[in-house]
Amino acid sequence: MGEYPVLRRDYSPQQTRKQYRRVAWFYDWWGKLTEQVASDRMLELLAIAPGSHVLEVAVGTGRLFEKIAALIPTGHLEGIDLSPDMLRRARARIEQSGLVTPYRLQEADAYQLPFQDGSFDCLVNAYMLDLLPLEDFPLLLQEFNRVLKPGGKLAIANFSSGEKKINRIWYWLARFAPGLLTNCRPVQLEAALPAAGFELLHHEEISQNTFPSAIALARKVQPD
Numbered sequence: 001m002g003e004y005p006v007l008r009r010d011y012s013p014q015q016t017r018k019q020y021r022r023v024a025w026f027y028d029w030w031g032k033l034t035e036q037v038a039s040d041r042m043l044e045l046l047a048i049a050p051g052s053h054v055l056e057v058a059v060g061t062g063r064l065f066e067k068i069a070a071l072i073p074t075g076h077l078e079g080i081d082l083s084p085d086m087l088r089r090a091r092a093r094i095e096q097s098g099l100v101t102p103y104r105l106q107e108a109d110a111y112q113l114p115f116q117d118g119s120f121d122c123l124v125n126a127y128m129l130d131l132l133p134l135e136d137f138p139l140l141l142q143e144f145n146r147v148l149k150p151g152g153k154l155a156i157a158n159f160s161s162g163e164k165k166i167n168r169i170w171y172w173l174a175r176f177a178p179g180l181l182t183n184c185r186p187v188q189l190e191a192a193l194p195a196a197g198f199e200l201l202h203h204e205e206i207s208q209n210t211f212p213s214a215i216a217l218a219r220k221v222q223p224d
């Protein structure tokens with residue numbers, strides 16, 4: 001990120017639960033205004049087949065979870081999140097959607113996914129790594145890799161530094177008023193993908209109402 005080093009963050013599940021208890025009620029509005037364009041583009045790029053087994057890590061209020069469920073009527077969808085308050089909203093959303101896709105939502109930590117090796121065709125993760133320590137990215141990506149089938153696809157969206165000057169206001173906000181952004185900050189993860197067993201297929205930067213996001217699409221490398 002050139003002159004803008006990635007800001008330091010600590011891993012604290014208690015703090016995360018506390019923060020998302022506070023913001024759960026308006027998170028959908030925040031998402032609509034800043035993250036939705038990138039999240040939708042990420043799903044478009046992922047092009048999930050209707051019978052796929054998909055895991056979403058950090059479902060939040062279920063914005064993407066509901067959209068993924070609609071894409072895989074003959075598949076199976078699993079979702080996890082650390083925050084019971086966000087999960088409660090995700091459950092209500094999917095129950096009200098009338099969608100028939102078999103699914104399960106559970107409280108769990110991305111560091112230790114409660115799934116067997118090679119369970120999923122696709123793994124989706126939006127706006128979670130940007131809350132977590134940069135030094136943990138290799139561990140987290142390895143855990144994503146573990147639960148994917150060989151050749152399985154990974155789609156990630158995050159707060160990025162952006163390509164335009166105007167995007168930088170978000171970096172400064174993350175630096176000087178982290179609480180306003182629930183501690184998320186611009187990150188880059190592409191460098192950590194190969195060592196975690198992924199091949200980068202696509203990278204894209206998107207700016208919505210000046211808020212910068214990066215999408216990465218990757219594939220789990222097949223063992224030789």
Ligand SMILES: C[S@@+](CC[C@H](N)C(=O)[O-])C[C@H]1O[C@@H](n2cnc3c(N)ncnc32)[C@H](O)[C@@H]1O
Binds near residue numbers: 058
């Ligand atoms: C910024 S929200 C994004 C929610 C959703 N992915 C979206 O795009 O609307 C971040 C979410 O990550 C969850 N989270 C943070 N750290 C986590 C962890 N270690 N394991 C699982 N979920 C985590 C939070 O509880 C919160 O719901």
